Amino acid sequence: MKSTLRRKLPRLLRYPAANIGLLLVAIYLIVAVFAGVLAPYSPIEQRAADRLQEPGAHHLFGTDEFGRDILSRLMHGASSSLRIALFAVGLATLIGTAIGMLSGYAGGIADNAIMRVMDLFFAFPAILLALSIVAALGPGATNTILAIAVVYTPIFARVARGPVLAIKEMEFVAAARCVGSNHLQILTRHILPNMVAPIIVQVSLALSWAMLTEAALSFLGLGTQPPQPSWGSMLSESRRMMEIAPWMAISPGLAIMLGVLGFNLLGDGLRDALDPRLRM
Amino acid sequence: MQRFILQRLVALVPTLFGISIIVFLVMRLIPGDTISAMIGTQYKLTEVQAASLRAYFGLDKSLPEQYWIWITNALQGNFGFSVRSGQPVLGEILNRFPLTLELALGAVIVGLLIGLPVGILSAVKRDSFLDLFGRLFSLVGLALPNFWLGTIIILVLSLYLGILPNSGNYVEFTQNPLLNLQQILFPAITLGLAFSASVMRATRSSLLEELFQDYARTARGKGLREQAVIVGHCLKNALIPVITLVGVEMGYLLGGAIVVEEVYALPGVGRLLLNGISQRDYAVVQGAVIFIAFNFVIINLLADLAYAFVNPRIRYE
Numbered sequence: 253m254k255s256t257l258r259r260k261l262p263r264l265l266r267y268p269a270a271n272i273g274l275l276l277v278a279i280y281l282i283v284a285v286f287a288g289v290l291a292p293y294s295p296i297e298q299r300a301a302d303r304l305q306e307p308g309a310h311h312l313f314g315t316d317e318f319g320r321d322i323l324s325r326l327m328h329g330a331s332s333s334l335r336i337a338l339f340a341v342g343l344a345t346l347i348g349t350a351i352g353m354l355s356g357y358a359g360g361i362a363d364n365a366i367m368r369v370m371d372l373f374f375a376f377p378a379i380l381l382a383l384s385i386v387a388a389l390g391p392g393a394t395n396t397i398l399a400i401a402v403v404y405t406p407i408f409a410r411v412a413r414g415p416v417l418a419i420k421e422m423e424f425v426a427a428a429r430c431v432g433s434n435h436l437q438i439l440t441r442h443i444l445p446n447m448v449a450p451i452i453v454q455v456s457l458a459l460s461w462a463m464l465t466e467a468a469l470s471f472l473g474l475g476t477q478p479p480q481p482s483w484g485s486m487l488s489e490s491r492r493m494m495e496i497a498p499w500m501a502i503s504p505g506l507a508i509m510l511g512v513l514g515f516n517l518l519g520d521g522l523r524d525a526l527d528p529r530l531r532m
Numbered sequence: 533m534q535r536f537i538l539q540r541l542v543a544l545v546p547t548l549f550g551i552s553i554i555v556f557l558v559m560r561l562i563p564g565d566t567i568s569a570m571i572g573t574q575y576k577l578t579e580v581q582a583a584s585l586r587a588y589f590g591l592d593k594s595l596p597e598q599y600w601i602w603i604t605n606a607l608q609g610n611f612g613f614s615v616r617s618g619q620p621v622l623g624e625i626l627n628r629f630p631l632t633l634e635l636a637l638g639a640v641i642v643g644l645l646i647g648l649p650v651g652i653l654s655a656v657k658r659d660s661f662l663d664l665f666g667r668l669f670s671l672v673g674l675a676l677p678n679f680w681l682g683t684i685i686i687l688v689l690s691l692y693l694g695i696l697p698n699s700g701n702y703v704e705f706t707q708n709p710l711l712n713l714q715q716i717l718f719p720a721i722t723l724g725l726a727f728s729a730s731v732m733r734a735t736r737s738s739l740l741e742e743l744f745q746d747y748a749r750t751a752r753g754k755g756l757r758e759q760a761v762i763v764g765h766c767l768k769n770a771l772i773p774v775i776t777l778v779g780v781e782m783g784y785l786l787g788g789a790i791v792v793e794e795v796y797a798l799p800g801v802g803r804l805l806l807n808g809i810s811q812r813d814y815a816v817v818q819g820a821v822i823f824i825a826f827n828f829v830i831i832n833l834l835a836d837l838a839y840a841f842v843n844p845r846i847r848y849e
Binding site for chain 2 (some may be wrong): 388
């Protein structure tokens with residue numbers, strides 16, 4: 253499997269759009285991971301003397317109504333956005349893939365029952381389901397992670413189940429069974445490695461959606477809570493100051509857009525490189 | 533076709549039942565005591581007061597019992613009363629739904645008006661400058677958060693053009709159509725732009741596929757002009773997947789409307805839901821969530837039926 257991935261992944265570099273995606277994601281990751289080092293100011297320290305400064309040499313993207321440096325808040329916002337997106341998508345990938353694999357492998361009534369339950373989650377607009385869960389659990393980063401994970405788990409279950417249905421009928425699985433492999437060994441050693449490609453593609457696309465949802469929930473006041481910076485809440489705060497500090501509204505939105513665009517382009521590129529049959 | 537419709541309607545029952553269970557259970561995720569959550573922290577209740585309120589709202593019963601009472605009431609149109617306004621939840625939702633529906637429909641119109649021509653041009657002039665522009669447009673459109681787009685539109689309109697979207701005192705279409713359309717225009721553009729990117733993508737890829745089919749080659753072979761091949765033959769087939777997309781996305785637009793209504797301060801179901809969340813008015817939250825989810829499912833069903841209507845192959849599968 254590793255050799256297949258190693259063979260197919262370099263194809264990604266053949267797609268110019270995927271390269272741009274890779275670059276955007278790399279910038280996002282570097283900024284998010286090293287925000288503490290790269291940010292010129294504290295993201296939460298308030299400086300009354302620097303209130304509502306226009307973008308300039310000292311504050312590249314200006315400051316907000318509390319005198320906080322917007323660039324520093326953007327950088328730390330990238331960290332919280334990445335943390336939430338990674339945990340949420342990681343959780344959904346683990347649980348969703350496990351459910352999808354077990355369901356597809358078991359087949360019959362169990363498969364039917366599990367997938368019908370999963371289908372129910374598709375009967376909600378994704379943002380509505382995430383919003384309801386956060387509304388019930390209460391606002392905050394941890395509950396945002398849980399909400400996004402719940403929304404994405406059925407999607408991973410569906411993505412994982414399809415390949416299992418095909419792979420479990422193949423000769424090498426029958427051969428593994430003949431030499432005495434148990435169900436767990438068959439699932440983890442023989443089936444899982446052959447279905448990594450669609451899951452990797454889905455992870456990239458899910459990360460972009462998770463970023464967008466985290467930003468939307470924070471914009472609505474339900475995601476990351478102040479004073480911790482989040483791109484969504486920064487945008488929401490900018491609306492109060494729109495007429496006197498329009499710069500506050502530009503950079504957080506641009507950051508969200510470029511991050512989402514990066515993961516979308518990377519996801520499309522990965523799909524074309526790893527699994528061209530899924531191409532739209 | 534009648535059998536197909538009947539099958540789909542029957543399949544709808546367990547889905548709606550399942551949705552009601554999920555919504556009911558999600559609302560029971562509220563940590564701690566629901567009564568304290570509703571009352572807030574400013575009032576302190578005695579044990580007796582809390583117990584009598586719990587009994588009044590039926591919260592002292594088992595979960596299956598609570599569900600049974602709630603669903604039987606809901607089936608009779610009783611979604612409970614808003615804790616804040618004292619009004620029936622269903623009435624509040626129905627009062628606001630025309631606006632949400634109008635917004636979603638407006639977004640569909642905006643999406644089709646932009647997405648279809650850009651998609652068609654992009655496919656017909658493949659690999660040209662126009663195509664590049666179209667593809668860029670769809671990439672950016674899909675990544676653009678609607679709450680940012682809305683904010684920027686308001687910023688540009690109010691700060692640089694001196695026009696306010698004027699959505700504060702919403703006027704219904706029947707009262708003043710012109711003012712209503714003026715109020716809904718920018719929110720619909722905000723909500724519809726990402727949809728137009730999806731429409732563009734679907735139209736382009738679907739039309740590209742059709743342009744190279746045997747029947748298109750035959751049409752060209754018998755001497756038809758390219759325009760006639762595209763409009764008369766390929767486009768009809770290419771639009772079939774777009775119809776499905778419209779149906780599916782229309783449902784998602786209902787979800788997206790929640791955010792856009794908040795951005796433009798429009799009093800729709802989405803804003804009712806958000807106010808319900810911030811005011812801990814759980815009957816309103818529960819009612820609004822289930823109402824939007826039901827509409828989402830019904831719109832998807834209508835999309836399925838429309839798809840089967842224009843594409844007979846589906847009906848006989």
